[in-house]
Amino acid sequence: MELRLLRAFRQVATDLNYSRAAEKLFVAQPALSRQIQSLEDAMGVRLFDRDKRTVRLTAAGAYLNEQLGSWFDTLDHLTEQAQRIHNGDLGDLRIGHPGSALYSVLPDALADFSRLYPGVVTSLREVNEVELQEALLQQKIDVGFVRELPQDPRLSSRMVLEEPFSLVLPRNHWLNPSTFTSLAQCHDEPFILPALGKSITYTRQLLSLFATHGYTPKARYESNYGATILRLVEKGLGLAVLPISYQSGTSLNLRFLILPNSTQLYLIWRMNDPNPVVNNFLAVCEQVAADWPVKPPELSTERDRFSTE
Amino acid sequence: MELRLLRAFRQVATDLNYSRAAEKLFVAQPALSRQIQSLEDAMGVRLFDRDKRTVRLTAAGAYLNEQLGSWFDTLDHLTEQAQRIHNGDLGDLRIGHPGSALYSVLPDALADFSRLYPGVVTSLREVNEVELQEALLQQKIDVGFVRELPQDPRLSSRMVLEEPFSLVLPRNHWLNPSTFTSLAQCHDEPFILPALGKSITYTRQLLSLFATHGYTPKARYESNYGATILRLVEKGLGLAVLPISYQSGTSLNLRFLILPNSTQLYLIWRMNDPNPVVNNFLAVCEQVAADWPVKPPELSTERDRFSTE
DNA sequence: TGGATTGATGCCGCCGGGGCATAACCAGTT
DNA sequence: AACTGGTTATGCCCCGGCGGCATCAATCCA
Structure with a gap:
């Protein structure tokens, strides 16, 4: 499990479209496909329901998408605080x-x-x-x-x-x-x-x-x-x-x-x-x-x- | 910034010894050295004070170490919950x-x-x-x-x-x-x-x-x-x-x-x-x-x- | 029905991360 | 003082995972 995959997941979850999400992530679409696959594999959870044409979140995927927002925010907050401490602020x-x-x-x-x-x-x-x-x-x-x-x-x-x-x-x-x-x-x-x-x-x-x-x-x-x-x-x-x-x-x-x-x-x-x-x-x-x-x-x-x- | 680095950081922070931490992480010590370096570089924060002999946390490193615990816990919690949803529990x-x-x-x-x-x-x-x-x-x-x-x-x-x-x-x-x-x-x-x-x-x-x-x-x-x-x-x-x-x-x-x-x-x-x-x-x-x-x-x-x- | 767009897959090249050897340094100990 | 064991950092090389390209299969729309 790596942050790369979670970020990719979030982007796909917001766009609900692999190609456009891939652009924003600066990777090609096949790479994104495999990222999502490996994430689902690592978590043991199917996150998207995709049938060759449309992509939509599963219940578990929707939950994860909601929660990951604040989770990433806390990471940002942590680094900021650490930087402040580093600077002595x-x-x-x-x-x-x-x-x-x-x-x-x-x-x-x-x-x-x-x-x-x-x-x-x-x-x-x-x-x-x-x-x-x-x-x-x-x-x-x-x-x-x-x-x-x-x-x-x-x-x-x-x-x-x-x-x-x-x-x-x-x-x-x-x-x-x-x-x-x-x-x-x-x-x-x-x-x-x-x-x-x-x-x-x-x-x-x-x-x-x-x-x-x-x-x-x-x-x-x-x-x-x-x-x-x-x-x-x-x-x-x-x-x-x-x-x-x-x-x-x-x-x-x-x-x-x-x-x-x-x-x-x-x-x-x-x-x-x-x-x-x-x-x-x-x-x-x-x-x-x-x-x-x-x-x-x-x-x-x-x-x-x-x-x- | 990848989870790999943060996990490495936590291990080093608990052991305060690169070699032993490297063993537990199943990598060699030089790799771990570089991981910490790149993490510090990515965050723009010096996390350890190390002088060829002893390793100790800086103030920012200590803060990060404390906070990361619960942060990782919430990630585990999220995956568990997602799995439960996946199983319909x-x-x-x-x-x-x-x-x-x-x-x-x-x-x-x-x-x-x-x-x-x-x-x-x-x-x-x-x-x-x-x-x-x-x-x-x-x-x-x-x-x-x-x-x-x-x-x-x-x-x-x-x-x-x-x-x-x-x-x-x-x-x-x-x-x-x-x-x-x-x-x-x-x-x-x-x-x-x-x-x-x-x-x-x-x-x-x-x-x-x-x-x-x-x-x-x-x-x-x-x-x-x-x-x-x-x-x-x-x-x-x-x-x-x-x-x-x-x-x-x-x-x-x-x-x-x-x-x-x-x-x-x-x-x-x-x-x-x-x-x-x-x-x-x-x-x-x-x-x-x-x-x-x-x-x-x-x-x-x-x-x-x-x-x- | 044909073109366009979707996500999935096969294949290949590459480069980043890891291992090995070693350096530089330090603290005891003999 | 020299040695020894142990620390982290660095140079070098190699390999595997990740991404890109081309393509496929399926679907939608005109």
């Missing part, structure tokens, strides 16, 4: 991200992506930076945002965003845009630091900020969750150094002071992931990152000035 | 019949038929004898019961039942089993006769009964519907001559007196009807007719004697 995408990503490119990327690929259902999962790489390798997420370059050779990465660090402090703190000059002024201030471990690049980046001013900060609390850190700072429990993107979206009584050093946000994914949705998401992120304000300091100081008024 | 049958058939073989035939072919939906239609042949030719019914041999060459027929005529009269009529000898006694009685027209065989059969006794009956009323005739006889409006099968099922104040002449019940249908259900119904009717009491008179007189008590 359809599918699933699980994104792991630290909380900080929600304040930078992630919302814009999500907006663009869902507009370009409305058939993709994306699920967000807030993952601690240290767990994210593991979750990726365990197939629990498909892409992730991290501030840490992955070491694992099974992962690929791309830098999405480079932004300055900022010193975060309560609004009523004695340091403010007019009095602030450098981090050296915070030598005696307590800090809230990430709990990532000293081996992580991000931690080392952070600590080197202080090292250039000749001291290591006093850590009063540790946390890897930005929202938590901001809350602690707001309550006056210490200062923090965070990427500037945390500033947007917080209407708290906080002040962000730009620091000269910067940090990176990376997008990471499994190398050669067969899911085409991943590539599409990467492309969208790249686009969004390219459109992102190239020199965040200007815009950030604008915002800072505005929030100071 | 499934389908429709429209039976036309005069009222009298409901008192003879038809109920038994229906019972046997619906037991043997539970998938066939049969619809009954009570049709006047004169209209029945026309209804058959107009495709309004598929088989019919008549007491009249059809002349049309497009129709086939078979005798189902031969049974005696009977004289039908009210219970209180002066004629009864002990006084009745022959139809000659009814020379002056009014009769209710069929309105079929003189050219019809059945009418001529009926009239010849009287002709052998040297007279033509006085027709007071005419009707082609058995139930009507019986009602008129019951009310004393005249006598009637009907096939004996009308006796069963009537609990009226009627008496049936067997006559020496007999009439036939025929089954008619369109010659070479492609609907296999028709043939099956014909076979069942033949069987029922064969089992029918060969000499109805004995049984009928039994019944008559019983009803006389």
Whole structure:
């Protein structure tokens, strides 16, 4: 049983005339005759009543003709859907991200992506930076945002965003845009630091900020969750150094002071992931990152000035 | 796109190993490789991720694999159904019949038929004898019961039942089993006769009964519907001559007196009807007719004697 | 009755699909 | 490191199934 025969059957069933059906099928009439014969033979069912002159469907043939219509339609539908999945227009995408990503490119990327690929259902999962790489390798997420370059050779990465660090402090703190000059002024201030471990690049980046001013900060609390850190700072429990993107979206009584050093946000994914949705998401992120304000300091100081008024 | 390729795809998708899948498909491994390649080419979709060592489904391939299962199942279902229709196990049958058939073989035939072919939906239609042949030719019914041999060459027929005529009269009529000898006694009685027209065989059969006794009956009323005739006889409006099968099922104040002449019940249908259900119904009717009491008179007189008590 | 049109059949050529051998590659194992 | 067993892909060749051509048998129409 082959589709060739079923298609031939349908054409004959609609035309009820071998010669004309043969034309439309681009074969000669004898070939069509034999196709129908072999189909009837394969199914064990007589499909046409033909007496040298007229062709008409048998009851079984009529039934088959009706049913085959939708059957072929579903095949077409299947191939279409498969093509959509192949192109990444359809599918699933699980994104792991630290909380900080929600304040930078992630919302814009999500907006663009869902507009370009409305058939993709994306699920967000807030993952601690240290767990994210593991979750990726365990197939629990498909892409992730991290501030840490992955070491694992099974992962690929791309830098999405480079932004300055900022010193975060309560609004009523004695340091403010007019009095602030450098981090050296915070030598005696307590800090809230990430709990990532000293081996992580991000931690080392952070600590080197202080090292250039000749001291290591006093850590009063540790946390890897930005929202938590901001809350602690707001309550006056210490200062923090965070990427500037945390500033947007917080209407708290906080002040962000730009620091000269910067940090990176990376997008990471499994190398050669067969899911085409991943590539599409990467492309969208790249686009969004390219459109992102190239020199965040200007815009950030604008915002800072505005929030100071 | 051919089913060959899709079947090959499914096998590879389940085994995730070309060599083993090729064995099960009874082809060599290179052939299978090319089948998958040409399928991917035809669909424009990469279905497997294969790197010389391992084979795994892409997202599109996984989707296709899931969906194709039920798709192939529906094809199997379609062929099965078509075969059932071909065998006449499934389908429709429209039976036309005069009222009298409901008192003879038809109920038994229906019972046997619906037991043997539970998938066939049969619809009954009570049709006047004169209209029945026309209804058959107009495709309004598929088989019919008549007491009249059809002349049309497009129709086939078979005798189902031969049974005696009977004289039908009210219970209180002066004629009864002990006084009745022959139809000659009814020379002056009014009769209710069929309105079929003189050219019809059945009418001529009926009239010849009287002709052998040297007279033509006085027709007071005419009707082609058995139930009507019986009602008129019951009310004393005249006598009637009907096939004996009308006796069963009537609990009226009627008496049936067997006559020496007999009439036939025929089954008619369109010659070479492609609907296999028709043939099956014909076979069942033949069987029922064969089992029918060969000499109805004995049984009928039994019944008559019983009803006389 | 002869021409036209229908589907079926005999015959033959061809090319697409399959088999064989082999390549290229990879993961353990010795 | 070299070997070994196993993976899929590729080159080459051959064969059988499928289609085309010519024809037949039957039917319809003029």
